[in-house]
Amino acid sequence: MPEESIYKNNSSGIASIFSAHAGGSNNVQSIQPTRVASRVGSAKAPTSSANRTHTTTTSSSARQPVKSNRIGSTYDKTFHNKVDKLVSDPIRQVTGRKNILAKEGVMPTKPTDIENNAVRGTVAKKLGVQPSRNNNQAKLTRPVNGAFGKDQWEIEWDDKDEKSENIIPKQSKPSNNLSGDINSINWIERLGRGKCSSICDVNGRPVTSIESSSSHWYILTYEEKSFLDIETEDFNITTSIKIQKGNENSLFTIVLDYGINKRCKDEYIAIVMNVAQKYWKIERVENKKVVPVQQAIDKSLAPLKYMDISISLSERKLTLKNDNTEIFTDVILPISSEGSKERRVGLGVMSAKVSIYDWTVFDPKTQEKEEDLPIAERPLPDYIDKHLAEMIKRDIIEFNPNVTWESIAELHDAKRLLKEAVVLPLLMPDIFAGLRSPWKGVLLFGPPGTGKTMVARAVATEGKTTFFNCSASTLVSKYHGESERLVKTLFQMARLFSPSTIFFDEIDALMMTRGSSSEHEASRRLKSEILTQIDGINSQSSRVMVLATTNKPWDLDEAMRRRLEKRIYIPLPYEKTRVSLFNIFLKDQEMESDVSTESLAVLTDGYSGADIHLLCREAALRPLRKELDHRSTEEIMKLKERGELKLSLCMEDFSESVKTMKPSVSQNEIEKYQQWMKEFQSV
Ligand SMILES: Nc1ncnc2c1ncn2[C@@H]1O[C@H](COP(=O)(O)OP(=O)(O)OP(=O)(O)O)[C@@H](O)[C@H]1O
Known part of the structure; x- marks a missing residue:
């Protein structure tokens, strides 16, 4: 079966992508995509020897632009010609007989090949090399040129038991293990053909784009169990998404829940939220059947526009906001992963390219704990x-x-x-x-x-x-x-x-x-x-x-x-304000009975708050100066020790200070502010 035809029956939308996992020996439905693992993001030290080569070639951090000398990386000039493509991990771990090699999300081989173990032969033939075999592990780790295109690839697989858990390199727990940018999240490629690449955008923000240029779904799901230990079924997702190109039928989907049907292990059940044209649709997908759950119109949906999406799932009630507009409120989701421990959230696209910024998934309970930390101590994400x-x-x-x-x-x-x-x-x-x-x-x-x-x-x-x-x-x-x-x-x-x-x-x-x-x-x-x-x-x-x-x-x-x-104008203080200012500045000051803040306010027309503060300080020094005029410092210190030093302020201290301190702002300047205010104030 030609590669294209594998996806022919996708036209029914998201159903086919999930139902494609269902059993059957002669078509794509026998593919077990859970075994085809791809990571987007900073690679951490793997634990398995089979994965070692993988890590050395993909280790990176979301922040550093790296030269494209990593095997398998490509340079996406169109996306941002100044930044090297940062993290693209085209290497597919191949474990067990059902797995395949893939390039940039394209499944290069027929499901029957996978089923009957011919994959090695097929792939090897395409690559033009002979995979080496060593006991139970077959590894091909040298770069191959031109196998599926211009890019270089490094490929490896082992021949381990299908049950092997060694699908994805084990990740050590990152310090910021709850909310992070998309690059620190462990993604599993589910199915479809498409491309996933990560770079830093012009603002230094990590951007991951996923793309399917055809009408086939390309799905990435984030694996809950990898390291973002979401303890409960509740989670929140916040992300900015921009559909880069779109046509009438372009779609992206947020996979809310994805699990194995406990009655039939080859079937997957998913709850998805599709975005198409002006609609958000929540659907439950089970074995090609799509059951609509809820649909809402959102006129703000448009390509080439940032959409700040926040999704919160609490006790199976879903709330969705797009740019703070509530689209769904407390929609009760059906159960998808009945009995299954696998629960996943993720993203998918069809005929579109979607850029994802700041993808954050967190468990609200654990999130609270992290927010409790003082800011200075909070861990910082890699980017x-x-x-x-x-x-x-x-x-x-x-x-x-x-x-x-x-x-x-x-x-x-x-x-x-x-x-x-x-x-x-x-x-x-x-x-x-x-x-x-x-x-x-x-x-x-x-x-x-x-x-x-x-x-x-x-x-x-x-x-x-x-x-x-x-x-x-x-x-x-x-x-x-x-x-x-x-x-x-x-x-x-x-x-x-x-x-x-x-x-x-x-x-x-x-x-x-x-x-x-x-x-x-x-x-x-x-x-x-x-x-x-x-x-x-x-x-x-x-x-x-x-x-x-x-x-x-x-x-x-x-x-x-x-x-x-x-734009808010903060004028010079009016008389009433000046009274309050004097009350504030003089509240701890000893004063004679002749001092009235109302009279002081009249005296200080045109003074700014800072001028009044200075005036009070100046006035407060005057009694001390008077004492210093006819006493030595030692005498003053003795008076202070005995509690006989009188520093209370009288009205004269202020009136004399006013004579020496003029307002700092001139009438001309005031007029200039008023003129600008007339023109530009917006309150
Ligand atoms: N409304 C006010 N209430 C209390 N204090 C005031 C007020 N206005 C001015 N002040 C006093 O003036 C001082 C200077 O205020 P502030 O620095 O906020 O002014 P500003 O308008 O930002 O000045 P600048 O433009 O020079 O930075 C303050 O430290 C405070 O003592």
Whole structure:
């Protein structure tokens, strides 16, 4: 039977892919794809000797672009011409008589060959070599050129008993064993023809794409038992998916549950969620029969668009959200893997190429445990640059911003807007969905010293978010030459430690209008990187918010301004605010009865909060100065010891200080802010 015809009966959709595992000696249905194992991801040390060659040729990490000198790897120029293809593991472990060799997901041989042990002969013939045999193990480990195409392959198999468990190299438990990028997940190739490749995208994010250019399903499932020990039947999946090319019939599917039929070991039962055109469909598939479970329309489904998908399965009730819009809520799933210990989740495509970002599967119970760890101690996945991550933990993450709303005088409008725009969406992402979906970025602008930075810190404290405090000096000068990578890593970490607030203090210094002739190339690249990364925050599921402040909004790069969708003016304090400010700053200060904060507020029209703070400090020094004028330091110390040193403030201390301290912001500047506010404020 020609290779193509193996899949001919696939037209009935997903049913055939699963039912293809059913018994039968003369067609593809005799293939036992569980024995055809492929891994996408960082290879860990194998335990079996049969797998040793495999590991040495595929070991890699998701982060490092590697030259294509690994046997079996291919270079996917079309996907990203700057990055070498990173992890493609075309080597198929072959164990037991039913297994086959395969290339990039293509099953190269007929099922009958597999059944009758002719596979070795067939494959060997195609390869033009003679496999060596050594007792019970036949291994062919040298590169072969041109066997199935241009690529080089290294192939091995052993002749072990069919029951051998040695299908996939055993993985040592990675430190971050619950949620990780797709590259650290153990995948098993199920069936079909297609391609799976992993690279880092331009933003340094690991991207795995799976592709089937024909109308045949290509399925990868993630094996539960490999190392992500999901203890319960419940799991959550979060991922960003983009369908790269699509036509009317293009489909991708998320395999929710996949197991062996306990009544018939050759049959598989699956619960799948298919995506086609504008529909999500949940189906139960058993031996070619497809039983629809639920269907929902989703107008936002489209090719070439990032879709942030979150699936949660709890007590067999499934909830699906796409970009925070709830598609399914508590749909009760039928049982698929009755009695079977095999349970799997995964992905499949038909006539489409799907890129998968940040695929995370976790057991909610165990996840809680990991989240309990302080951020500084949480393990980092492989794709994060450890060196830069350390820098970020040390210099950028503020573990305790510790500013409460109460410590900020007035600014009620700004507080309300920020609660609505930042804090609540981060705390209750489910409510802030669809039309209520949160803003990507918020800009606080206004004169210096009006409390913008304090407000940003309060947002992080009250929203219990991880606070990434970035200034131009930290991002540019300190890590000269590494700024772009630093920014990438920063956003990766923000996603990892979400909910997060990425705070850019004085963003104008970092994101001045681009394009001037004096602009340095490195600075231009850094700016583009920041913009790209902000664009990447396309989800509530990532729960990352950018918050920025500026005293010079007019200097801000236009593209940056557009990304900071909410722009809130923080003005100089009004009289009432100034009263509150004095009350805050003077609350622990001893004062004469003539001091009235209301009168002080009248005296300080035009002062910023920072000016008022300075004024209070200046006034607080005056009684001490008066004492110093007619006493020696020793005398003052003695007075202090006896508790006779009088440092209480009187009104004159303030009125005299006001004479020497003028407001730091001029009327002209105020008008400029007001003008910009009229033009660009968005609240
Ligand atoms: N509304 C306020 N409530 C309490 N303190 C305030 C307020 N406004 C200003 N301050 C005081 O001013 C100081 C400076 O505030 P902050 O740094 O937040 O201002 P800013 O607007 O970010 O200034 P800059 O633009 O210069 O960074 C604070 O440390 C605080 O003492």
